[in-house]
Amino acid sequence: MNLKSGLPFWLIKNGLSKDYHTLDSDLETEVLIIGSGITGALTAHFLCEAGVKCAIVDRRMVSTGSTTASTAQLQYEIDVFLFELIDLVGEEAAVRAYKLCLESITTLEGIIKKLGISCDFSRKSSLYLASDRHGAKDLEKEYAIRKKHQLPVTLLDRATLKEKFNIDRRNALYNDCSAQVDTYLLCQKILEHYKKTCGLIVYSHTDIIKIENTGDGIVAHTEKKQRIKAKKIVAAPGFESESLLNEKVMKLNSTYVLVSKPLKDTDFWNERCLIWETARPYIYIRTTSDNRIMLGGFDEPFQDPKRRDKLMEKKNDAILKRFKKLFPESKIELDFYWCGTFGETKDGLPFIGEHPEHKDMYFALGYGGNGITFSVIAAEMIRDLYTGKANPDTQIFKFNR
Numbered sequence: 001m002n003l004k005s006g007l008p009f010w011l012i013k014n015g016l017s018k019d020y021h022t023l024d025s026d027l028e029t030e031v032l033i034i035g036s037g038i039t040g041a042l043t044a045h046f047l048c049e050a051g052v053k054c055a056i057v058d059r060r061m062v063s064t065g066s067t068t069a070s071t072a073q074l075q076y077e078i079d080v081f082l083f084e085l086i087d088l089v090g091e092e093a094a095v096r097a098y099k100l101c102l103e104s105i106t107t108l109e110g111i112i113k114k115l116g117i118s119c120d121f122s123r124k125s126s127l128y129l130a131s132d133r134h135g136a137k138d139l140e141k142e143y144a145i146r147k148k149h150q151l152p153v154t155l156l157d158r159a160t161l162k163e164k165f166n167i168d169r170r171n172a173l174y175n176d177c178s179a180q181v182d183t184y185l186l187c188q189k190i191l192e193h194y195k196k197t198c199g200l201i202v203y204s205h206t207d208i209i210k211i212e213n214t215g216d217g218i219v220a221h222t223e224k225k226q227r228i229k230a231k232k233i234v235a236a237p238g239f240e241s242e243s244l245l246n247e248k249v250m251k252l253n254s255t256y257v258l259v260s261k262p263l264k265d266t267d268f269w270n271e272r273c274l275i276w277e278t279a280r281p282y283i284y285i286r287t288t289s290d291n292r293i294m295l296g297g298f299d300e301p302f303q304d305p306k307r308r309d310k311l312m313e314k315k316n317d318a319i320l321k322r323f324k325k326l327f328p329e330s331k332i333e334l335d336f337y338w339c340g341t342f343g344e345t346k347d348g349l350p351f352i353g354e355h356p357e358h359k360d361m362y363f364a365l366g367y368g369g370n371g372i373t374f375s376v377i378a379a380e381m382i383r384d385l386y387t388g389k390a391n392p393d394t395q396i397f398k399f400n401r
């Protein structure tokens with residue numbers, strides 16, 4: 001699948017990793033992870049930490065799937081409002097899913113600190129803006145339900161929003177528990193760390209085309225006819241899950257991102273908070289450590305790469321126009337842009353864990369605008385499943401829920 005086009009900023013900023021090669025002989029390992037994006041890297045982290053021998057393979061250059069295209073805003077609030085999620089999956093599961101997303105940001109911060117990784121992680125506040133009257137009503141309802149469940153949230157009215165952030169919208173939800181990161185760099189550093197300290201095996205350009213149960217384990221077959229034998233396989237293929245799962249569990253969309261030229265310190269809004277809005281499709285906005293604005297959105301409900309790419313310039317104009325409506329004084333000028341594919345599920349939640357038709361496999365499919373927080377949740381859960389530690393939260397993200 002063509003996952004992205006254009007020039008993702010993170011690839012230019014960090015460059016490609018040269019340390020990995022194609023698998024050219026058979027391999028045996030305890031756990032094989034398919035996919036070297038943030039989900040695969042975090043799964044390797046938790047498994048290596050638990051003393052499990054792992055190997056990771058990727059059909060591309062390492063970590064250059066959706067992880068390079070991501071804007072990497074870390075928020076506990078998912079695309080589906082909590083009050084809507086309650087209608088879809090019940091109050092207990094919905095609230096727990098939101099709380100797990102909140103915890104996952106702290107977990108990720110802990111991993112970064114523990115491994116001593118420098119990857120532009122910073123804690124941020126976040127604004128969820130009402131795009132119109134209807135959005136403002138939804139935010140009021142959302143505020144009440146989040147407050148009831150002790151989730152961190154403040155409702156800002158029009159006057160406060162104007163005074164504090166110079167933004168003219170009816171209202172907004174505010175929290176100071178969000179974060180931003182350079183996920184591509186984080187991913188590379190996690191893999192390097194465990195390669196050095198735990199003998200993690202990593203192969204790039206190694207495409208898994210078939211998986212077979214042998215009775216005493218599981219074997220992955222590569223396109224170049226190598227066999228990888230393992231006790232278990234973790235599938236962390238991002239949005240390319242269909243060839244491993246044989247089931248469609250998500251809808252694919254196209255999304256667009258642009259990055260400004262560096263600006264002066266005085267050209268930013270207060271707290272440089274993350275910003276998104278209730279309109280669908282929405283725009284999302286963050287800043288970078290080198291004083292740029294990174295913003296994206298205007299998603300289209302299709303995946304066709306040719307159609308997606310043709311729209312790129314039109315989408316850039318639309319995103320910039322919406323940004324300027326929010327910040328009419330901004331001196332923003334375009335520097336890089338790209339577009340990518342992303343998947344979403346009906347309830348906005350990921351699919352994590354075992355699948356009845358795929359013995360000896362775990363899936364880590366973190367879909368939606370909050371894919372990275374779902375990657376953290378999935379990776380930790382897979383460690384628990386593999387090591388036999390009870391984890392009742394697996395019920396929330398199971399297949400056929």
Ligand SMILES: Cc1cc2nc3c(=O)[nH]c(=O)nc-3n(C[C@H](O)[C@H](O)[C@H](O)COP(=O)(O)OP(=O)(O)OC[C@H]3O[C@@H](n4cnc5c(N)ncnc54)[C@H](O)[C@@H]3O)c2cc1C
Pocket residue numbers: 034035036037038039040057058059060062063064065066067068069070071072073074075206207208209236237238239240243244255256257296339340341342364366367368369370371372373375
């Ligand atoms: C434009 C954009 C903006 C986003 N913004 C945000 C955001 O602000 N916050 C957020 O939390 N999330 C965001 N997301 C989502 C987030 O980036 C993804 O959820 C996350 O990067 C997925 O990571 P992953 O490791 O699961 O997938 P990937 O990074 O795609 O990694 C999967 C890897 O598996 C490999 N692979 C697949 N199949 C095979 C196979 N059969 N054999 C071998 N290798 C295989 C692929 O080559 C790929 O490298 C965004 C996504 C996009 C596209």
